[in-house]
Amino acid sequence: xxxxxxxxxxxxxxxxxxxxxxxxxxxxxxxxxxxxxxxxxxxxxxxxxxxxxxxxxxxxxxxxxxxxxxxxxxxxxxxxxxxxxxxxxxxxxxxxxxxxxxxxxxxxxxxxxxxxxxxxxxxxxxxxxxxxxxxxxxxxxxxxxxxxxxxxxxxxxxxxxxxxxxxxxxxxxxxxxxxxxxxxxxxxxxxxxxxxxxxxxxxxxxxxxxxxxxxxxxxxxxxxxxxxxxxxxxxxxxxxxxxxxxxxxxxxxxxxxxxxxxxxxxxxxxxxxxxxxxxxxxxxxxxxxxxxxxxxxxxxxxxxxxxxxxxxxxxxxxxxxxxxxxxxxxxxxxxxxxxxxxxxxxxxxxxxxxxxxxxxxxxxxxxxxxxxxxxxxxxxxxxxxxxxxxxxxxxxxxxxxxxxxx
Numbered sequence: 001x002x003x004x005x006x007x008x009x010x011x012x013x014x015x016x017x018x019x020x021x022x023x024x025x026x027x028x029x030x031x032x033x034x035x036x037x038x039x040x041x042x043x044x045x046x047x048x049x050x051x052x053x054x055x056x057x058x059x060x061x062x063x064x065x066x067x068x069x070x071x072x073x074x075x076x077x078x079x080x081x082x083x084x085x086x087x088x089x090x091x092x093x094x095x096x097x098x099x100x101x102x103x104x105x106x107x108x109x110x111x112x113x114x115x116x117x118x119x120x121x122x123x124x125x126x127x128x129x130x131x132x133x134x135x136x137x138x139x140x141x142x143x144x145x146x147x148x149x150x151x152x153x154x155x156x157x158x159x160x161x162x163x164x165x166x167x168x169x170x171x172x173x174x175x176x177x178x179x180x181x182x183x184x185x186x187x188x189x190x191x192x193x194x195x196x197x198x199x200x201x202x203x204x205x206x207x208x209x210x211x212x213x214x215x216x217x218x219x220x221x222x223x224x225x226x227x228x229x230x231x232x233x234x235x236x237x238x239x240x241x242x243x244x245x246x247x248x249x250x251x252x253x254x255x256x257x258x259x260x261x262x263x264x265x266x267x268x269x270x271x272x273x274x275x276x277x278x279x280x281x282x283x284x285x286x287x288x289x290x291x292x293x294x295x296x297x298x299x300x301x302x303x304x305x306x307x308x309x310x311x312x313x314x315x316x317x318x319x320x321x322x323x324x325x326x327x328x329x330x331x332x333x334x335x336x337x338x339x340x341x342x343x344x345x346x347x348x349x350x351x352x353x354x355x356x357x358x359x360x361x362x363x364x365x366x367x368x369x370x371x372x373x374x375x376x377x378x379x380x381x382x383x384x385x386x387x388x389x390x391x392x393x394x395x396x397x398x399x400x401x402x403x404x405x406x
Contacts, residue, residue, distance in 0.1 A: 069105040085227060105168050114196070119173065147205045201260040221309060258309050260310075323383055337371075
C-alpha cells in the first residue's frame with residue numbers, strides 16, 4: 001500500500017514538472033526541438049531516408065515523454081508507400097519509397113477527438129522541389145516545418161490539462177511530395193474518424209513578422225471558425241484568413257473527409273525551399289504566441305455544442321494554368337491591392353529586368369492584378385517569348401517595366 005502511494009505521488013510530481021511549464025521553459029523546448037530537427041545531422045529529413053527515421057524516432061521519444069499512447073500500426077509509426085517524381089519538371093517516376101507518420105494519442109474517454117498535425121519531412125539535399133540554384137547542400141527546413149512539429153510536440157504536453165476532448169497528434173511525412181502521409185492517414189485512420197471534432201494543422205509557423213500577421217486557411221470549413229478565431233485572439237494577431245478547405249498542406253486531407261480543418265501559416269519568405277531556411281531566422285517568441293493562441297481556441301471551443309462541417313468553394317479548382325512566371329516569391333500575407341513581391345529568384349525574368357523585392361504588381365499589359373488570383377490569371381495569358389509591360393507600385397511610386405517572358 002505504501003509503495004503504491006509513493007508511486008502515485010511520484011507520477012503526480014513528474015506530471016506537474018512536465019506539464020506545468022513556464023514560458024521560458026516552453027521556448028527553450030522549442031529551440032532545442034528545432035535545433036535538432038533542422039540540424040545537418042538529419043540531412044533535410046527527406047521521405048524514405050535514414051534521416052526521416054531519425055526524425056521519426058525523435059518525435060516518438062517526445063510522445064513517450066509526455067505519456068501519449070501509440071496510435072500507429074507499429075507503435076507510434078504508421079507506414080505508407082508512395083511513388084514520387086524524381087524531378088518536378090518531368091513525368092519520370094522514381095521507384096516506390098516508404099515513409100512513416102508518427103501518431104500519438106491522449107485518451108480522455110471523451111466522445112470527440114481533436115487532431116493536431118504538422119509535417120516533419122523536408123527536401124533532403126534539394127533534389128526535388130528546391131528553389132536553390134547552387135551546389136548540392138542540405139535543406140534543413142527550420143521553418144518548413146521543424147517549427148510546426150515543435151508546436152505539435154509542446155501542445156502534446158500542455159493539452160493534457162484540457163480534458164474535454166481526446167487528442168490525436170500526427171507528425172506527417174511525404175508532404176513535400178504531395179500530402180502522401182496525411183492522405184494515407186485520413187483514408188486509413190487508427191481512431192474513429194467520424195468522431196473527430198476538428199483538425200488543426202501547422203505548416204511554416206516560425207517567421208511571425210513585427211505586425212503579427214498570421215494566416216489561417218480553411219475557416220470556411222465550419223461556420224464556427226470565424227467566431228472562435230476572433231474571440232480567442234488576445235494576442236493582437238493581424239489575421240489573414242481564407243475560406244477554402246483545399247490548400248497545399250495537410251489539412252486538405254482531412255477536409256476531404258468532411259472534417260472542419262484549418263492551417264496556421266506565418267508566411268512565405270526568401271529562404272523557402274532553400275538551404276538558408278535555418279534556425280537563426282526563427283521567431284521563437286512568435287511561435288510561443290501561436291502556441292498560446294491555439295490553446296485558447298481549443299479552450300473556447302468547449303463552449304460550442306455543434307461544430308458543424310461546411311464544404312467550401314475550392315480556389316484550386318479555378319486556379320488558372322500558366323506556363324510563364326516572373327520568377328518571384330509572392331507575399332501571401334499581403335492584403336492590399338496587387339501582388340507584392342517577397343523575393344526574387346536568381347537568373348529569372350524579374351531579376352533580369354530590375355524588378356525588386358517589395359514591388360507590388362498592379363497590371364500586366366491590359367490585365368489588372370488586384371490580388372494573387374489576378375496575378376495568376378494575368379500570367380495565363382502569356383507564353384515564353386511574349387513581351388509585356390509590368391505596372392508596379394514601388395515605394396508609392398508607379399513605374400512601368402518592359403519585359404520578355406523567359
